[in-house]
Amino acid sequence: xxxxxxxxxxxxxxxxxxxxxxxxxxxxxxxxxxxxxxxxxxxxxxxxxxxxxxxxxxxxxxxxxxxxxxxxxxxxxxxxxxxxxxxxx
Numbered sequence: 001x002x003x004x005x006x007x008x009x010x011x012x013x014x015x016x017x018x019x020x021x022x023x024x025x026x027x028x029x030x031x032x033x034x035x036x037x038x039x040x041x042x043x044x045x046x047x048x049x050x051x052x053x054x055x056x057x058x059x060x061x062x063x064x065x066x067x068x069x070x071x072x073x074x075x076x077x078x079x080x081x082x083x084x085x086x087x088x089x
Contacts, residue, residue, distance in 0.1 A: 001076060004060065023076065026057045030064065030071045037064065 001023060008016035029036065037053035051065045052074070061083055063075045077083045 004076060023057055023060065023062070026055060027062060027073065030055070034066045034069075034071050037062075 001020060004023070005016045005020055008019055035053070037055045039053050051067075052063055053065070054061050054063045056062075056079070059079050061077050061079050062073060063077070063083070064071050064073045066072075075083075
């Protein structure tokens with residue numbers, strides 16, 4: 001989240017603060033609704049076997065896993081990035 005804020009705040013601090021608020025609000029929703037995120041299709045990607053889910057907070061993707069009823073955020077990536085390579089290489 002620090003990187004997101006740093007990048008956006010170079011152009012507009014208010015926009016960066018608004019994006020962090022959006023990220024925080026949506027990520028907080030995972031505490032009550034941990035299964036709200038999507039999984040990638042098993043036939044295309046093997047990460048579903050690792051238990052990864054994601055939510056979209058445009059233009060970012062938040063990747064997380066649920067372990068022992070706890071939501072673990074692994075990465076927040078811009079949707080234009082090659083997120084599979086960033087997550088698993």
